[in-house]
Amino acid sequence: MVALALPAGPGLTARSAAGPAREHGVSLDTGLDRTLATAMAAAQAGDAEAYRRLLRACLPVVAGMARAQGVRPDAVDDVVQDVLLTIHRARATYDPGRPFLPWLRAITQRRAIDGMRRAGRRPREVHDPIAYEAEADGGPAPGAGLEARDRVRVLARAVAALPEGQRQAVEHLALGERSLDETAALTGRSKGALKVNLHRALKALRHTLGRDGPEADRAAADGADARERGTHDV
Amino acid sequence: MSERAPLPHDELVEALAGGLRPVRRLPSPALRALIWCAAALGAGFALMPFADLEALHLRMAVPDLRYAALGALLTALTATVAAFQTSVPGRSLRWTLLPLAPAALWVSASGLGCLRTATVPGVAPPEAGGCFAFLIGVSLPLSLALVWMLRRACPLRPNLTAALAGLAAAAAAAVLLVPFHPHDATAADLALHGVAVLLVIGVNGLAGGRLLTRGG
Numbered sequence: 487m488v489a490l491a492l493p494a495g496p497g498l499t500a501r502s503a504a505g506p507a508r509e510h511g512v513s514l515d516t517g518l519d520r521t522l523a524t525a526m527a528a529a530q531a532g533d534a535e536a537y538r539r540l541l542r543a544c545l546p547v548v549a550g551m552a553r554a555q556g557v558r559p560d561a562v563d564d565v566v567q568d569v570l571l572t573i574h575r576a577r578a579t580y581d582p583g584r585p586f587l588p589w590l591r592a593i594t595q596r597r598a599i600d601g602m603r604r605a606g607r608r609p610r611e612v613h614d615p616i617a618y619e620a621e622a623d624g625g626p627a628p629g630a631g632l633e634a635r636d637r638v639r640v641l642a643r644a645v646a647a648l649p650e651g652q653r654q655a656v657e658h659l660a661l662g663e664r665s666l667d668e669t670a671a672l673t674g675r676s677k678g679a680l681k682v683n684l685h686r687a688l689k690a691l692r693h694t695l696g697r698d699g700p701e702a703d704r705a706a707a708d709g710a711d712a713r714e715r716g717t718h719d720v
Numbered sequence: 721m722s723e724r725a726p727l728p729h730d731e732l733v734e735a736l737a738g739g740l741r742p743v744r745r746l747p748s749p750a751l752r753a754l755i756w757c758a759a760a761l762g763a764g765f766a767l768m769p770f771a772d773l774e775a776l777h778l779r780m781a782v783p784d785l786r787y788a789a790l791g792a793l794l795t796a797l798t799a800t801v802a803a804f805q806t807s808v809p810g811r812s813l814r815w816t817l818l819p820l821a822p823a824a825l826w827v828s829a830s831g832l833g834c835l836r837t838a839t840v841p842g843v844a845p846p847e848a849g850g851c852f853a854f855l856i857g858v859s860l861p862l863s864l865a866l867v868w869m870l871r872r873a874c875p876l877r878p879n880l881t882a883a884l885a886g887l888a889a890a891a892a893a894a895v896l897l898v899p900f901h902p903h904d905a906t907a908a909d910l911a912l913h914g915v916a917v918l919l920v921i922g923v924n925g926l927a928g929g930r931l932l933t934r935g936g
Contacts, residue, residue, distance in 0.1 A: 529740065534740045538733055542733055545729055566729060576873070578743040578873075580745075581745070589809050589810035592809040592876060596876040
């Protein structure tokens, strides 16, 4: 079994991926290359542990090389896996008398190009200015945070306006995601009563929150709903 | 957007390492090229009893025929080496330039022979057709053997490697044709040779490229 004592780290990946290294990159590259070459020679002989370590050591190196090649961040994982499969298939072609990294770099560059070609063949709308302008932004809309805060505030007021038993049922069962047993133990109410209270609370909330903004606010504030509808605690 | 959801890398590493089998390291590309050339040469020797050696001797006394044969031979050798080199990851792409000079010698010497005999009426169609059939018929098994050997490696540019294999097979077929070629090259003859060679290279580049592209 070959033990890989890799001087790994982010800097190593970047330098290894960038080709001719500067500063200390040369010695790092040489050390890494020798280690990987030894591991690959052992893998050719059937040493699974050395092969496992080799492939794991290749992951950041290949990812760095793919990024340097211009692969988009969301496609790097695909390229890395293509490269791993190619390494597996091509392992008999590696000559341990030669450096390992150029062999790996050739595979990675080719698979990166294949990946970018595949991505380029998929239909995209970026060449159509109108479609580009009309494309919906996947991110949150402006003001989404304020709206979310408003919704939380209205919901909190509506829950607070519920009768005690119903409020407990909502807080523990729905918001707190506790079980019936836990809630029964906490509140001292029977499981059946909790179910009924939750059902009535949800019905009241649906009624309250179904109204438009200010009206819902008012209804939640004065707690009128439960009384209006005659929904009482059990 | 990826076509498939990627496996976590660790799972793939485990799957590959878990199913690892020892592999026999491939011999060097030069050695494998030599093996194929020796096999093609063996086929040539096997055909020798059917050749008109006296006529061959006379034809080889003509410089352009001699240089055309030499060019084809060197093209076959260098294209074979280039095909095997490009089938191994990490080898320089400059290997693909290796057959260019011999191919230029082959084409230009054949063209010179064609100019020399330009005033002679074209060869009879059956003869030219026979050459065409010979070139295609011999190139086919040579190409198949070459692609089969190349498949054991991992060509990263399968179409390029297969096209080089086609050039090697077509040039080798042209060399094997020399002992059986009953006349000088004429325009019609040369055009047919050219078509046959380009056909072999093209078919290899397309079909061989697919054969050399294995899953993964």
